[in-house]
Amino acid sequence: MKEPMATPGYLGIDAGTQGLSVVFVDENSNVLATGEGGYEMLPGLPESCYEQHPADWESALSAAMNELRSKLATAKCDYEVLAIGISGQMHGEVLIDENGAILGAARLWCDCRNEAEGIELTTRFGVKIPKRMTAARWLWTIRNQAEKARLVANITTPAGWISNRLTGQWLLGIGDASGMFPIDQVTLDYDERFLKSFDELVNQPDFGTLRSLLPAVRLVGADAGSLNRRGAELLGLPIGVPVAPAEGDQPASLAGSLIGAAGMVSVSFGTSVCANSVGDRAFVGVSDVVDHFCAPDGKPINMVFLRNGTTFMNTIMDMFGAAMGGNRNEAFESIMPTVVDAAADCGGLMALPFMDDEPGLGVNRGGSAMLSGLNANNASPGNAVKAALLCTMFNLRLGSAVLDRRGFPRHEIVLSGGLTRTPALAQVLADVMNTPVTMLSSSSEGCAWGAALMAKYRRQFGASETGQWEDFLRQHDTATRQRFTPNPADASVYDTTFLRYQELIKTMSLTR
Numbered sequence: 001m002k003e004p005m006a007t008p009g010y011l012g013i014d015a016g017t018q019g020l021s022v023v024f025v026d027e028n029s030n031v032l033a034t035g036e037g038g039y040e041m042l043p044g045l046p047e048s049c050y051e052q053h054p055a056d057w058e059s060a061l062s063a064a065m066n067e068l069r070s071k072l073a074t075a076k077c078d079y080e081v082l083a084i085g086i087s088g089q090m091h092g093e094v095l096i097d098e099n100g101a102i103l104g105a106a107r108l109w110c111d112c113r114n115e116a117e118g119i120e121l122t123t124r125f126g127v128k129i130p131k132r133m134t135a136a137r138w139l140w141t142i143r144n145q146a147e148k149a150r151l152v153a154n155i156t157t158p159a160g161w162i163s164n165r166l167t168g169q170w171l172l173g174i175g176d177a178s179g180m181f182p183i184d185q186v187t188l189d190y191d192e193r194f195l196k197s198f199d200e201l202v203n204q205p206d207f208g209t210l211r212s213l214l215p216a217v218r219l220v221g222a223d224a225g226s227l228n229r230r231g232a233e234l235l236g237l238p239i240g241v242p243v244a245p246a247e248g249d250q251p252a253s254l255a256g257s258l259i260g261a262a263g264m265v266s267v268s269f270g271t272s273v274c275a276n277s278v279g280d281r282a283f284v285g286v287s288d289v290v291d292h293f294c295a296p297d298g299k300p301i302n303m304v305f306l307r308n309g310t311t312f313m314n315t316i317m318d319m320f321g322a323a324m325g326g327n328r329n330e331a332f333e334s335i336m337p338t339v340v341d342a343a344a345d346c347g348g349l350m351a352l353p354f355m356d357d358e359p360g361l362g363v364n365r366g367g368s369a370m371l372s373g374l375n376a377n378n379a380s381p382g383n384a385v386k387a388a389l390l391c392t393m394f395n396l397r398l399g400s401a402v403l404d405r406r407g408f409p410r411h412e413i414v415l416s417g418g419l420t421r422t423p424a425l426a427q428v429l430a431d432v433m434n435t436p437v438t439m440l441s442s443s444s445e446g447c448a449w450g451a452a453l454m455a456k457y458r459r460q461f462g463a464s465e466t467g468q469w470e471d472f473l474r475q476h477d478t479a480t481r482q483r484f485t486p487n488p489a490d491a492s493v494y495d496t497t498f499l500r501y502q503e504l505i506k507t508m509s510l511t512r
Contacts, residue, residue: 006080007032010459011235012452013061015088015158016249017108020060022068023448024079029456029476031449032077035068037061042105048112051105054094054161058234061162065235081237083459084166084227085244085451087252088159090179090293093137096161098153106158107137114140124201125194127182128286134180135198135210142207150206155180155213163246165234167225172215173244173454175251175301178293180214185282188298189217218245220296220454220469221461244458249447250276250303251296256450257416257440258477260295260470263409269419269429271314273306273396279408289360289399296454297469302408304399305360306392310418312353312369313388320381338382339389340424344431344493347378350504351387353395361395361505372504389425390494393432394501400433413437423482430484431491432498437484 009026019038025031037060042051072079091109096102107113109132117139118131129136134155142149156164157180160172172180174188181198184191190211198210218224224245232239247255254276257266262280267273279300283292291303314328321331350373356366371384400410413435419425420439430437453476461468 006078008080008082010452010455011081011084011237012448012450012455013064013084013086013162014249014252014446014448014451015057015060015086015162016447017089017110020057020064021446021448022061022064023452024068024072024081025449025452025456027082027456029449029453032079033068033071033075034448035064035066035071037063037067041108050108050111052108052158053105054102054158057158057162058165062234069236081241083242083244083455084235085252085453085455085458086159086163086166086246087249087447087451088157088162088176088246090157090176090248090250091132091134091137092157093134093141094156094158094161095141095148095152096154096156097151100164103148103151106161108158111137113137113144117143121198122286124197125182126286127191127194128291129182130291135182138210138213139198139202142202142204152208152213154215156215157246157248159246159248160215163224163243166227166231167243168228168230169225170215171218171224171245173224173247173251173296174217174219174294174298175254175296176246176248177215177217179248179250181210182292183217183294183298185298185300188219188294190214219298220245220247221457223462224458242455242458244451244454245296247296247451247454248293250274250293250301252447252450252454253416254278254295254301254450255453255473256446256448257414258473259414260297260299260473262299263411265410265413265435267396267413267415267429268417269309269415270417271309271311273304273309273392273417275304275396275400275413277302277304277400277403277408277410279403281408283403283406283408287402288362290402295469302403304396304403306358306395306399307356308353308358308366308369308395309392310389311355312351312392313385315355315369316385316388320385335381335385336422338380339385340422342380342382342386344490345497346383346387346390347380348373348375349378349383349387350497350501351384351391352504353388353391358395361398363505386428389428390432390497391501393429394498397433397498398502410435415439423484426482427484427487428490430486432494434486434491434495436486439482 039056094106114136115131118136121129227241317331
């Protein structure tokens with residue numbers, strides 16, 4: 001009897017903050033199976049310190065692949081992996097000695113120990129270096145853990161570490177690399193001026209030059225090695241499978257949202273909000289509210305990040321749910337229709353969402369969320385919840401206004417995250433931002449699917465082709481989508497309310 005032919009496809013790996021996922025897609029990018037593995041933060045650390053051990057990522061990867069293989073076997077699907085893509089949480093600091101051994105746990109993007117170093121490097125370079133950037137972490141390590149720093153031969157990110165374990169190469173996609181150190185948009189490599197300035201600041205040759213420690217930068221499609229024996233054993237795949245340059249979660253998310261053209265914006269709207277805009281040129285200067293990195297093909301990305309997303313709205317829902325004798329989910333089911341129907345001005349009710357601080361907007365203390373303008377006429381759950389949602393959208397507009405004033409294009413917002421569970425709220429976002437909003441059915445597959453797309457591009461184009469990434473993404477844009485265009489009448493009301501919102505922030509004495 002003739003053996004069935006194996007289904008060819010691509011493997012995507014995503015190492016997130018709370019767990020690792022894998023996905024296998026066929027040559028048409030349809031998801032055939034997924035797998036997951038979990039890990040935790042290391043316990044017992046001081047407040048605002050967040051670390052994980054890279055060995056836990058490997059264990060999670062092995063568990064995820066076991067689950068994926070089991071699902072494919074249950075579906076009686078024999079498979080062939082043509083290429084592998086990798087995504088991981090950005091801005092981490094993974095330190096390796098000359099023998100390839102890990103020097104302790106990895107510090108993650110959310111670790112807050114090096115805010116002063118970020119400010120210092122921003123002032124020195126004239127380019128924003130947020131505290132979560134790897135360069136700021138490394139400067140902190142040099143100054144606070146000098147004995148460890150002297151042993152370091154390579155610095156990488158979680159995605160870069162996984163890539164090395166699979167291939168033996170110290171390489172990184174340009175998007176993830178830009179979360180380690182600023183990229184020169186002319187050379188599409190680390191900025192030599194800033195590398196020199198960093199070494200001059202450290203002024204201690206025994207730590208090595210920063211260039212010698214950082215992974216080499218590669219664009220999407222470039223050769224990033226292939227599975228070696230160790231990688232093949234870890235994944236249960238043959239030696240020699242090509243691997244795409246490992247990318248950060250934000251560039252991979254852009255890929256998964258099929259965003260490649262200037263003027264497109266990926267907005268993930270949940271407990272935090274992250275808006276990544278593809279720029280038509282590099283951002284010049286420093287803005288507190290805008291961070292910068294690169295798309296997988298090197299295009300400049302401007303990021304507006306808000307710590308305060310839907311947390312305030314969820315807290316109000318929790319209160320209503322408890323008062324109703326239920327929980328948040330029951331409150332959402334009961335109250336959300338009234339939120340959708342609430343007037344654009346919430347009857348004059350306004351809110352501030354600052355359950356946490358918001359450094360990009362100059363808000364330096366949390367625990368100051370509030371409702372303002374409450375009276376007998378507007379005291380309804382729909383108005384209260386909608387006001388709590390609108391203030392976060394207004395904060396996104398505040399951050400985006402910096403880019404608007406610079407003339408950066410914004411043609412379309414591709415929305416993902418918790419907000420998509422109530423599609424009518426996408427209409428509110430379109431009206432507030434006065435920009436069409438799109439929701440893709442494929443966006444739920446996340447960074448792992450984006451990583452699989454990068455693997456497919458690596459296989460199909462490789463380093464010999466340039467400038468094809470945007471077209472490649474456009475060819476995959478066959479997903480079912482919902483599109484919301486701004487309503488001029490409501491947009492006008494939100495414009496007026498937005499002016500009042502800016503005055504409300506000023507009167508709270510929250511800004512620096």
